[in-house]
Amino acid sequence: MLSEKTKQIVKATAPVLKERGTEITSCFYKRMFSAHPELKNIFNMSRQQTGGQPKALAYTVLQAAENIDHLEALLPVVKQIGHKHKSLHVKPEHYPIVGYHLLEAIEIVLGDAASEDILQAWREAYDEIARVFIDVEQQMYDDDKKQAESWEGFKPFVVVEKHVESETMTSFYLKPADGTDLPVFSPGQYVSVRIKIPGDSHLSARQYSLSDAWNRDYYRISVKLEGEEDKPIGRVSNYLHEKMEVGGSLEVSVPAGDFTLTEQTNKPVYFISAGSGITPVMSMAKTLVARESNQKFTFIHAAKSAEHHAFREEAEQLISQNPAGRLLFLYSQDSENQGEHIINGRLNEDILKKVVQDQDGDFYVCGPLSFMKCVIEDLQNIGVPLENIHYESFASALEMQISN
Structure with missing residues (x-):
């Protein structure tokens, strides 16, 4: 449990985070990827280049600071982010790495304003926030293990059909390379798809909704073409549209997400x-x-x-x-x-x-x-x-x- 002093210090830093949050998170990502380039396999590097990911993290940190004395208010959001983390196979051992470099970035950006009291309060706050995420995500991993057909992390799949749906969207029908049956998913969920684009030093993972009802043979994802080939945004979607053909291989996570159809009711x-x-x-x-x-x-x-x-x-x-x-x-x-x-x-x-x-x-x-x-x-x-x-x-x- 966080002390009242820690909570007050963290809440007092909220105005600074609102003003300089993106600066802090941009510094954080730069230093973390420099020290741990293997984490590029997890994060969306296109969103790093466009600034979307640092902005999103800054907003998340700000909300955590403003709600530090009642983190339960953020639980719906934590669960939504947790589903994405699960699909990317984020594990408990990743959280100390993130915490170290986030505190490092706060100290660098705020300079003399980052007193030892502030840094210590944020160390304690981060540990508490990380614990909430780890607990939520562990429950998700445990639930997956209850399904016999489930798997951990990413599994090789093969494209067995490719179908153009519109000028900008193409569907890919994916079957497990080992020929096993697929676990049941809730309609509305998504999977993470991971590929290696030639010339990149890291793997690229993206989330795509499953666009068909469940069946045990294949998953269908439908990918919208984003951006242009010479721009960072849409790099994966362009590769899938232009280069991925029937017989091609990629890796797929277990389905995740909480935007799902409710159990059958009589309601319209x-x-x-x-x-x-x-x-x-x-x-x-x-x-x-x-x-x-x-x-x-x-x-x-x-x-x-x-x-x-x-x-x-x-x-x-x-x-x-x-x-x-x-x-x-x-x-x-x-x-x-x-x-x-x-x-x-x-x-x-x-x-x-x-x-x-x-x-x-x-x-x-x-x-x-x-x-x-x-x-x-x-x-x-x-x-x-x-x-x-x-x-x-x-x-x-x-x-x-x-x-x-």
Whole structure:
């Protein structure tokens, strides 16, 4: 347990962290990777170059400082980050390395302002925060071990099929190289995929949602093409799109993530997605239809255009198989209207007000950060309780925190 003195010192440093947090975390990553280059195999190095990862860590550290006297308030976020750590095979022995270099960075950046009292308080605080993460992640590892088909870390897989879904998205069907059955996953979860790009000194790992319902033979991931080949962002997605063919190999983690479809209920379900956010939603929708329960559901997807719309035919087929389902597609760029369920424009509160008939239903929202925040706000404005809204963001878990 942290002493009251330690808590007060840590909370008092929050304004400094807010002002200079990214400077501290940038220094931290630079020094840690210099001392431990093997950790580049775990971290997303593209996000290091773009500054996204230092910014996300700075925000996480700030939230920990502001909530140091009631860390339980951060438990939902810790669990979400913990799932990602599990998929990357982060282990307890990594935490002391991170702690050492984080304290080192605080001392370097703050200089004389980093008194011994402040550094000691942060040593104690970091140990407490690390313990919370380690305990949460250990429970996840233990749960995985209960499944006979599960594995630890990364396992070799082979690409058995490659299918273009849209101008910017391609699906890869992956089977274990050893021919074993696959463990059950919850619809909405993701896996970490790890590859070695020629010319790189480190492995590259990325998270991709599983876009199909579970089966014991293969996993399907659907990868959106990001950025340009000569830019750091989208380096892995470009490699997969351009270089990875049927017969190619990569490594895959056990599925992780807590944005998942709830157990079967009688409540109506609304799936609301945009862009690549459709990938976990497809897994959820296909699983729901397979239940054959006639549970009412509405599938809403927003895309740039028909050409950028992945899984259009697959979603339409799902609805045709289930009389309880409804479908709505929205294209932000004008395109020829090819059905009563297709409209030009962006999703907004007025449209949701017309479509949502059951405010007490379950709502699953996934897409870019700006889309997510607007949809969640609009849903609340039309009377949907926040506790009924389940959401997944490709941004930082903490950045996506929504308050009543």
